[in-house]
Amino acid sequence: MKIDDKVLNKLDFPKVLARLAEFCILPRAKELALALKPDVDIEFVRMALQKTEEAKNLMRGNPLFSVRGAKEIRAYLERCLRGGVVHGEELLEIRDTLRVGRKTKQYLQEFRESYSGLWDIVLPIESQKSLEDEISRCISEDGNVADNASPELAELRRSINRLQNRIRESLEGTLRNPVYQKMLQDPIITQRSDRYVIPIKQEYRGSFPGIVHDQSASGATLFIEPMPVVQLGNELREVILKEHREVQRILQMLSAQIEGRADEIADLHEALAQLDLVIAKAHLSLDMNAGSPELVTGQQLKLVQARHPLISGRVVPLSVELGIDFDTLVITGPNTGGKTVALKAVGLMAAMNQCGLQIPAESESKMGVFTQLFADIGDEQSVEQSLSTFSGHMKNIVDIINRADERSLVLLDEVGAGTDPTEGAALAMGILAELHERGCRTISTTHYGALKTFAYETPRVKNASVEFDTETLRPTYRLLIGIPGKSNAFTIAGRLGLSEGVLAKANTFVTEREMQVADLIENLGETRREIEIEKLKAETGRQAVEKQSKALEEKSNRLDEEVEILLALARDEASELVREAKREAEALIEELKSALKKENKQQQDIEKARQGFRKISAKLDQGRQIKRTGGELTADQIMLGQTVYMTKVKQKGQVVKLPNANGEVQVQAGIMKVMVPLTELKLAQEEKKAAPKRAREMGMGFRKAEEIRSEIDLRGMLVTEGTEALDKYMDDAVLGGIGMIYVIHGKGTGAMRAGIHDFLKGHPHVRSFRLGEYGEGDSGVTVVDLK
Known part of the structure; x- marks a missing residue:
């Protein structure tokens, strides 16, 4: 079953x-799209x-x-399968x-x-590294x-070079020969017919x-080939033919490997x-x-x-639901009000969702899967089939009624239009009632006021x-669920200059019941607008x-971090005081020992003084153990x-x-890697907010950076x-501590090489650069x- x-x-x-x-790169992906x-x-x-969501996250x-x-x-590939030969540039495209x-x-x-x-x-991708290498070796x-x-x-190519050199030397000798110089039109060597x-x-x-050629x-x-080089020319021609045959043999060999x-x-x-198609879906999203709606079972939708x-530019957003509290929605109101746009938007969202395309709506949106999608939108008049607009619409609606079921989404624009209003309204109600009884999810637009009463009186119809x-005589394009529209014909006519007398006469033709319904609708509309305004105020608040x-939370976090920094400074200052006191005490003891080393009693006094200093130092050490704030890490917290x-x-x-046996962690700050004790580390503020999954992904990324x-x-x-790509790669290389890199740009026309060299000049990471030597890739x- 397909739509x-x-x-x-x-x-x-x-x-x-x-x-x-x-957004697709490959022609095949464009075809799929x-x-x-x-x-x-x-x-x-x-x-x-x-x-699609994975591709967005990856990007x-x-x-x-x-x-x-x-x-x-x-x-x-098709040419190879037919026994044909793939040539050099084509082989490189296959290899790439x-x-x-x-x-x-x-x-x-x-x-x-x-x-x-x-x-x-x-x-399903199988590595073809050997074929890649073979093509690279041969082409x-x-x-x-x-x-x-x-x-x-x-x-063969060495032989060609040798023969060409011998021919050139012989011809240059002829050009230098005084006997022939007056015969020369120009003292040059050229080619005719190879x-x-x-x-x-x-x-x-x-x-x-x-021989004249x-x-x-x-x-x-x-243009004459001198006799002394005729024989050499013949030999050269034979070798060139052999070289062409060998080239063809190599191309056939590679083509056969591709065929296999x-x-x-x-x-x-x-x-x-x-x-490529999935990546294109992510780019389009x-x-x-756009974003992925919540996919729900059952035929329902909720667009927020x-x-x-x-539609580009400023778009009035549409909020609508169907299949939750009601199954049929009847949208009424004047022309140019955006009803058809709303109808198409709902259909497009359903079709996009079922193609794996994310929809431009808020994350609270929900979408079900519809097994059929029907739409009767636009002018169905057909000259070829001699159908009027009404007949064209009826032909579509007959087909819809014959095929629609409880899993279908039906979109009807101006149902029953194009005929007598009374009969058209009755026909529209009959069509909507039939679709509603079948359980179809239906959205219909209409001019007929009778359908407003039908929607009020029928369960699960809205x-x-x-x-x-009415002030600007323009639609706002905001869809109001639960409020039927009114034609505003009298209001618009009055604002456009129609006399009050004509409007009064027109009013006499409107029944009292119709006036009551119109007043009720207007009151409902005003009430709904007031509710919307209050909702907007509440949401703003x-x-x-x-915000x-x-x-306040960010300010609190900043204060906590400042307190941590101040405590760390205090600890550092206290430690420095202890170290200074120890150094002075040791120096004093050494002086006393050397001056009084012969007197044992005084030596004992010195040792007692040392113990006293140690007690002072221990007290200082104890005093610098400031109460921790909980920011320090343990080994099992490090990732x-x-x-x-x-x-x-x-x-x-x-x-x-990760921490070693001594409880030290290797940390990269800029281009430097340092070993830091666990006691001197705490989580950065943004790391505290990050989700564990994200941390694991970052961990994978850093392992990759180490293996660059x-x-x-x-x-x-x-x-x-x-x-x-080179700029990003050089950043990674510098962070990874790599001092020298090889940029493979190929020889080709030289445009890429020239562009890369211009880019490298003055780059902050570059100390110097040069072309590769023999064995390094030469000029490719x-x-x-790197610095």
Whole structure:
């Protein structure tokens, strides 16, 4: 069972998918995004929303996380499966995609417990490291087959170089020969048809021995291959043909390896596309300031302060519920009041939720899963089918009634419109009554006043209206649940200048009952507005109290921290006094001993004095044991990555090693790592507020920082992306104590290398940098010495 595309089109759902596709990197992910359809299985929807939330959480800690570097390789795989050959640049794209897949799985494997949904996506990826290495060995970064791809190719290319040098030397000798200099049109060596030639004047054709390969447009110049190099040219041509055959053999060999692993590579590419789609969902959520609603069983929804996802700028939020206290909602009120926008917003939220897309609404929102979504919105007039607007709507509604059940969400815009008002209102009530009896969740907009009474008198049916400001003659777009709308026709007409006489005559045609209903509606509306104003005041007051309470708590915490600092200073001063007293006492005793060492009695007096000093010192030591405030830590409280405050040096740092046998903890403060006793540590204020789960995640992050590698690969990135990644990497490297790093940017056009070098000049972490030497990557690598 799936939701009709026609319904999704009416809700403008494809526009949401188009925005989602813009955040995708891989073409395959864009295809998946545009083909996304709401699912009707609650567990599937739950897992899809979980993956989106995991991707958002992951991006908060690593904003650069993506599948960037992977390429569209499906066409290459298909060519290999048909026995075709994949060429140099294409092989590099396959290699880069394999590398991204392997590294992405390695990264997520470290956090698979925290991101179990994302881990499930990359689980099918199988490492193809050997194939990556083989492509890297055989194909250089410029896309050509490398010399060391095979011993035969290396020898052939050496032979080509030797023959080209011999030909060039022979031709240069000819150019220098005085006999031929007057025959030369220009003293240069050039090529025609892959043969080395010299431009000779036409009149010396018979005097210059050689083979003519070309002629200038004017005929004044002949391009002649001198006879002494003809044989060498023939040999060169043969070797070049052999070299081409060897290159083709290597490409066929690599293509055959890809063909043998085509299924695994295709699975890897598909997994990356699926991951790319989930990351795009997270980006879209951040762009819309969206979040996951509470997913509930049963067909119900509660939207709190929801914003239409396709309307930019200032949007009046929508709060609506259905399937909780009532199953059918009838929205009444004038045109241009925003009823249709509200209807579409509800349908879009349901469709987005069931696609695993987070919705732009507050966290208190709740959504169920609907097995069918029906909508009759907009002009259904059809020239091709000779249908009027009324007939078009009726055709849709007949289809809805034939298919809708208690698990369906039905959205009807201006139900019963387009015909006689009396019959239209009766028909609308009949349609709504039928859908309501079936248990459908229905939202309908209407002009008909009779439906207001129907909503009042029918259990689990509720009136609603879009508020209209009669002073400005503009809708406020605020949906009021429980209050039916009124047409405001007389009020609007009067404000626009219609005479009181005409309005009085019009009033005579309104029945007394209708006037009573209108007055009742107006009174209800005023009462509801007063209630809303009071609620707003109460909410404002509550927020002010919470803000004040938070400020007082922060002030109290700051005072506690200042007291701790003062106590630490007092302890330090007391300790210094004790140490100074001990030093003076020891010096005095030593002087006495050396002056009176021959007199035993006086020596005994000295020892007694020493004991006295020790008693004084013990009292001082006891006096400096100031009552602790509970901020000191024990060994079982310490976790990797925690932020702690070092009371002795009055600095904050992060725990990078747990306490040793001596009760000392290694703490990183800036670029320095120091060993600090447990007694001189306490939790930093923000660490006290942090959740245990977050602390564990930080611990994982610090373990990763300790294992940071001394190289970064920027190939496949744009210059701006490369410099951003390098900047973050150098911060991590400096924190990790790495002194020298290798930046792999490839050779290519040289644009990335130039951009990286410009970025490194004057960077505060950089002492010096240079291109790699032989064995370090040559000009494809820059070696950076960090401060």
